[in-house]
Amino acid sequence: MKLFHQLKLDAILLPAIALLICVGGWAMIAGRSKTTTFVDDWGDKATKTERFGLAKNLPSPSETWVASKPYIVEPFAKRGELDQGILRFAWLSLKLVAQGYAIALLIGTPVGFFLGLSKNFTRAFDPIIQILRPVSPLAWLPLGMVLFSGLKVMDASGRSVFGTSDAAALFTIAICAMWPTVLNTAVGVRAVPQDYLNVAKVLKLSKMKTLFKILIPSALPYMFTGFRLSLGIAWLVIVAVEMLIGKPGVGGFLWQQYNANSYAHIILSILTIGLIGFILDRAMSLIEGRFRTA
Amino acid sequence: MSHILELSGVSKGFGRAHERNTVLRDVNLTVEEGDFVSVIGYSGTGKSTLINLIAGLLRPDAGSVSMDGQPITGPGPERGIVFQNYSLLPWLTVAGNVRLAVDQLFPGLSESERAAHAAKFIDMVKLTPAAGKYPKELSGGMRQRVSVARTLAANPRILLLDEPLSALDALTRATLQDEIAEIWRNSRTTVIWITNDPDEALLVADRVIPLLPGREGATLGEEIPVEMPRPRDRRVLVQTSGFKDLKLRIVNTLLAAKKDSAPTVTRKLAAPDILPEDLSHPRESHLFNRPGPRRRSQLAREEMKVEAG
Numbered sequence: 001m002k003l004f005h006q007l008k009l010d011a012i013l014l015p016a017i018a019l020l021i022c023v024g025g026w027a028m029i030a031g032r033s034k035t036t037t038f039v040d041d042w043g044d045k046a047t048k049t050e051r052f053g054l055a056k057n058l059p060s061p062s063e064t065w066v067a068s069k070p071y072i073v074e075p076f077a078k079r080g081e082l083d084q085g086i087l088r089f090a091w092l093s094l095k096l097v098a099q100g101y102a103i104a105l106l107i108g109t110p111v112g113f114f115l116g117l118s119k120n121f122t123r124a125f126d127p128i129i130q131i132l133r134p135v136s137p138l139a140w141l142p143l144g145m146v147l148f149s150g151l152k153v154m155d156a157s158g159r160s161v162f163g164t165s166d167a168a169a170l171f172t173i174a175i176c177a178m179w180p181t182v183l184n185t186a187v188g189v190r191a192v193p194q195d196y197l198n199v200a201k202v203l204k205l206s207k208m209k210t211l212f213k214i215l216i217p218s219a220l221p222y223m224f225t226g227f228r229l230s231l232g233i234a235w236l237v238i239v240a241v242e243m244l245i246g247k248p249g250v251g252g253f254l255w256q257q258y259n260a261n262s263y264a265h266i267i268l269s270i271l272t273i274g275l276i277g278f279i280l281d282r283a284m285s286l287i288e289g290r291f292r293t294a
Numbered sequence: 295m296s297h298i299l300e301l302s303g304v305s306k307g308f309g310r311a312h313e314r315n316t317v318l319r320d321v322n323l324t325v326e327e328g329d330f331v332s333v334i335g336y337s338g339t340g341k342s343t344l345i346n347l348i349a350g351l352l353r354p355d356a357g358s359v360s361m362d363g364q365p366i367t368g369p370g371p372e373r374g375i376v377f378q379n380y381s382l383l384p385w386l387t388v389a390g391n392v393r394l395a396v397d398q399l400f401p402g403l404s405e406s407e408r409a410a411h412a413a414k415f416i417d418m419v420k421l422t423p424a425a426g427k428y429p430k431e432l433s434g435g436m437r438q439r440v441s442v443a444r445t446l447a448a449n450p451r452i453l454l455l456d457e458p459l460s461a462l463d464a465l466t467r468a469t470l471q472d473e474i475a476e477i478w479r480n481s482r483t484t485v486i487w488i489t490n491d492p493d494e495a496l497l498v499a500d501r502v503i504p505l506l507p508g509r510e511g512a513t514l515g516e517e518i519p520v521e522m523p524r525p526r527d528r529r530v531l532v533q534t535s536g537f538k539d540l541k542l543r544i545v546n547t548l549l550a551a552k553k554d555s556a557p558t559v560t561r562k563l564a565a566p567d568i569l570p571e572d573l574s575h576p577r578e579s580h581l582f583n584r585p586g587p588r589r590r591s592q593l594a595r596e597e598m599k600v601e602a603g
Binding site for chain 2: 193195196198201204205209213218220
């Protein structure tokens with residue numbers, strides 16, 4: 001028992017058991033293929049494959065693995081626009097998320113500062129923010145399409161590099177991911193202790209110096225909490241966006257494989273999305289922890 | 295010659311219209327260059343309001359606060375203030391906190407001169423070994439030393455201390471009292487030290503001024519000069535009859551004022567609603583017909599008046 005604790009086996013063993021239970025449950029409800037050979041009406045030998053089980057079209061864990069293997073063992077392969085290694089798809093999605101997220105932070109942080117600094121600004125804009133905040137990404141995307149309709153940026157050879165759907169995707173990610181940053185920054189700025197501001201006043205710090213030497217460092221832990229939540233939402237939104245506009249990426253891949261009746265790849269995509277989301281969150285909370293001052 | 299600091303007829307209140315609560319009323323105070331003044335009073339009587347008025351963080355409702363004959367219009371580094379809760383910036387090291395003041399106030403000096411200036415004041419409060427540490431790694435006494443160093447590094451003409459040591463334990467407080475008194479003996483900056491501890495006031499100050507609470511706001515009482523030689527050794531001093539007399543005078547002045555101003559607040563206390571039952575009386579049925587508790591609200595209403603304080 002002592003060794004058990006020393007090696008922190010419970011930290012590995014317990015999640016492993018839980019995983020096993022979940023995979024077991026999956027295997028139980030998943031369908032099985034059964035191929036039977038029989039003699040048909042014409043006297044020929046024929047084979048017939050039928051699926052059985054609770055959810056007979058759901059691929060079992062082993063079927064999922066077999067079907068997903070080419071995407072996992074060659075994660076960066078590019079066999080076609082919509083047939084790429086899973087990490088290559090993920091990379092495409094991440095690039096789009098990074099752009100949308102950057103826009104969200106660039107807009108959300110200053111807006112949060114204004115909300116935190118000015119009571120009147122808060123009174124004016126808080127109702128609008130509270131109404132826009134719960135709107136689903138699926139609702140924003142069409143609006144983005146309308147807003148940026150006709151937009152087309154072409155490279156030298158005449159290929160479109162940035163079109164309406166790209167702009168709409170960025171717009172949707174940015175507007176959905178912005179809110180946690182806005183609200184947490186506002187809370188952080190409001191929570192700056194009066195004492196710190198008194199220090200700034202006594203030293204006669206200029207407005208800019210007060211902002212950079214007092215307000216921002218003091219609000220930073222709150223801001224990073226907002227940044228982390230925003231990143232989570234941006235990653236959540238990307239899948240929906242890619243599904244709707246059919247861009248290559250994890251979400252696009254998922255939707256395309258659903259249409260192609262290749263259900264194993266849906267599971268592969270879901271697991272990839274979850275895993276990457278988890279890694280992003282861990283990475284952000286590590287950075288967040290570094291900025292925790294008090 | 296004008297006084298370095300002069301308050302005349304200063305009043306200050308908070309709140310709006312009919313809820314307005316006057317904190318300070320008709321405060322008059324003159325401080326000369328090099329004075330060490332201690333203002334003593336109960337907590338909640340407006341000591342911090344007074345120091346904020348002098349610092350310029352608050353503006354008086356009536357009367358004037360002036361420095362060198364010029365009215366004070368806002369806070370400034372020439373009136374350095376040491377806050378009760380240290381007010382150190384937690385994301386900066388000890389040196390960083392001091393440097394914030396030095397960099398802001400001496401932009402003409404070179405980088406190395408500013409570093410040397412900051413180091414001098416960190417050394418003055420005996421924190422050189424901890425210069426690279428963050429406030430959260432320091433004890434309360436050390437944090438307050440950093441705050442003193444940061445304030446002194448600004449070369450203030452008046453040093454305002456707002457109950458600087460009241461959050462510290464008695465032993466640390468004694469050490470810091472001696473250290474700040476020592477720093478004052480060397481620098482002779484004008485000091486206004488706000489405290490609620492008569493011993494502290496008598497040990498550090500030349501003049502002790504009681505802040506007397508009153509019904510219409512607090513005001514400053516008659517000053518009590520402390521003519522005891524420096525450096526003052528607390529072990530010797532506390533046994534002298536002069537010290538005891540002065541302390542008694544301060545305490546009596548404050549107590550007398552408190553009695554006059556005893557707030558006549560009557561609070562309504564809600565007494566428990568359920569009346570006690572007499573269990574020695576056997577009652578009839580217990581199982582199905584259990585009588586409910588007798589409530590006070592069914593009897594005549596009672597109100598209790600309680601004198602607060």
